[in-house]
Structures are given as structure tokens and as C-alpha cells.
Amino acid sequence: MPRGASMPVLRAEQVRYRRFRPAVRAARARARDVACRWGLDELADDLESVIGELVTNAVVHGRAARGSRVAVTYYLINEGLRVEVRDWASGTPRVGQPTGPGDGIPESGRGLAMVRALSRRWGVTPRVIGKTVWCEMGVKRS
Template sequence: MSDDLTLVVSELVTNAILHGKTTRGRQVALVIDRDAKRIRVEVRDVGDGMPRQPLGGEPLPVSGRGLEIVASLSEAWGVIERVIGKTVWAELAIKPSDAV
């Protein structure tokens, strides 16, 4: 589970930095929340573009596969539009073998 979580966080933060207008003075916010059944990752940026996962049958580019990775590792993911920017979130299920 820690490998999947690390990869999801890395992909979402990288997308926010590359596409979310994170120039000098701009920030990316990361929130990780956990309960007994799931871990939720939220990454907020000030960019106005909305991310989208490639549609089925659409060829994948050499880069830009981050949301495909997030979707494959997550139970669910989505985008919340903000007045300024957006929050991209993903939830990973905690399996009994992962619980400590």
C-alpha cells in the first residue's frame, strides 16, 4: 500500500507543479487523510485547467500518463473546482493486510 500511495502522491503533486501554474510565490497544498477504510490524498493548485484522464481507446502519449496511473491505483479520483484553482483527489482502500 505504501508504494501505491507514494506513486499517487507523486503523480498528483507533479501534475500540480507542471500544469497548475506553480511559479515563484505560488504553492501546492497536499492533504492526506486516513480513516479505517481508506486513505484520501488531495492536491490543490491555482491553475485553471481541468485535468482529464485519456478516454478508452485513445492512444497514450509518451508523457501524460499520470492520471491513468492514479486511476488504476485508486478506488476513486476526481477534481473539485475552486474559485481559484482546483483540488485533485484520490482515495485508496485500506485492505485488512494493510491495517496496523
């Protein structure tokens, strides 16, 4: 069971991507696919957005060895879905102060705030090399 998960894992799937920008599009598509295959259609849009942000952070920020990978792991838990994005890059992500076109610099700093808003809870687990950024998304049970 992933560290910090509150319920037993019912199903798991991991995908590894090369650490380059086209991986973001592939990861977003896979996130939507996982949500639909696991019967979590109501999470598909939010999951796609969250994975897009987390994989973008893993690919764009931090320094990692050439050819390193980003691993995305999905866990189906009783309360919904837990996702982990693991990279082997330096740096610790933090919710930043948003910047935008009015500041004269490119827009940034909104990604983790969005992850926080779309998730029930989220966090960062430091590793000896790199880190894992994780979040849990709940589903409405009838």
C-alpha cells in the same frame, strides 16, 4: 471532513510545497513516510506513485502566480486513506490519450490513468481559483 469523504476522518496531515520540480521528490518521500507512520505500509508504494503524479501535474501543468504553493493533505479514514492535492493554477486535469517515443513527442498522458488504476475512486473538485485533485485508496482489513 473533506467533501466527498464517505467516512469520518480519523487523522489528518497537510504539507505545503513550493510549486517547482524538486517538490515532487519531497512529496513522494513524505507520502511514503505518512503511510508507514500511520500503519498503512501496504499502501506505501502506490501512495508514493499517486502523490508523485498528482504533484507533478500541479507543478508542471497549468498557470499559477509566481511563488504559489501546492498543498497535499492526507486523511486517514476507516476505509483507508484519502489524499487531496490542491493548487491555485488554471486548467482541469483529465485522463489523456497516452503519447510516447514512437509518436515523436515526449511520453505523457499516463499519470491520471495510473492514479485511476491505483485508487478506489478519484476526482477533481474545481475551486474559485485552482482545483483539488483527490483520491481514496483502500486497505485490506483482516
